[in-house]
């Protein structure tokens with residue numbers, strides 16, 4: 389039914405029923421969402437600027453106060469990234485010094501080697517600065533970050549190791565070389581580093597990681613596991629499990645979104661059709677799933693047992709929508725853009741988008757960090773906002789007839 393609705397292109401109808409308003413032209417939708425984001429991010433940045441410090445909002449605490457994170461947190465790039473999107477979406481120079489300042493606070497991340505998330509962190513911040521403001525001086529940071537991430541490549545297994553397995557909660561899982569599907573997102577930085585430096589090492593590692601992940605992370609129904617643990621000496625798969633999903637054999641919603649986005653992005657850089665096929669297969673798993681709600685914002689795990697009382701995850705929906713805008717450019721005969729528009733319509737409705745001045749000044753409500761860790765359940769998350777703003781930018785560019793890349 390969902391697929392049929394999408395196929396019929398009734399996204400505007402759904403948007404209208406979500407908002408309780410008559411359908412409006414899409415330019416109004418884009419403009420209204422930009423204005424809403426400007427209002428929220430202005431409040432957010434005013435608080436930070438008044439503090440005299442450089443703060444990095446990730447989510448809210450149980451008491452509603454804003455949770456700020458340190459620069460080595462995996463989410464530290466998204467807030468600077470959101471400010472880069474404000475600059476790009478508005479063209480207003482007032483955002484430029486803020487985007488630069490929050491980005492450059494992450495400078496030392498380029499030497500971080502103890503987890504894999506530097507691709508998210510530096511990709512959202514420095515890479516967007518390089519793309520949107522021609523910041524040539526950001527190039528060496530991007531390349532050095534790829535060099536640091538490359539230290540986590542395990543040649544015998546053909547993967548970038550995601551997490552260290554000797555400390556924190558990961559040490560209790562008995563893993564040797566855990567790789568999570570999220571790691572596909574870090575490959576964009578590797579591809580860019582090769583493009584910017586002319587050194588194919590990063591590109592080759594990215595391709596190897598994408599190929600190994602394609603071989604070992606996916607089930608026959610094209611859903612993916614969250615964690616695959618490898619023997620780094622032999623490359624043997626030791627186990628397939630979850631960390632943030634409901635169960636080892638369940639389909640964690642954000643993992644499917646990372647996979648869709650990751651393989652779409654791999655096709656962008658390689659033009660290898662096997663990555664495009666993989667992205668389409670992940671799309672088909674998501675959108676043919678009977679557990680996907682009508683508004684296309686998934687529960688936190690497709691197999692969570694207490695639906696419809698399980699929390700939704702707006703971050704997965706936002707990442708999926710942004711990925712589908714890109715995928716629609718490679719396969720224009722499919723209805724991927726209509727599906728992305730429908731997701732964005734849901735996220736932009738009062739069901740998910742917060743009133744200005746509420747929600748810790750984040751744009752979207754109703755995301756989930758990790759239910760098994762009892763962390764960040766039904767809260768705003770800076771990366772939900774990040775992929776929502778990226779989706780707005782991609783939608784605007786596509787509708788203006790511009791190339792995305």
Ligand code: GLY
Nearest residue numbers: 462570632642757
């Ligand atoms: N990369 C961690 C997460 O998706 O929650």
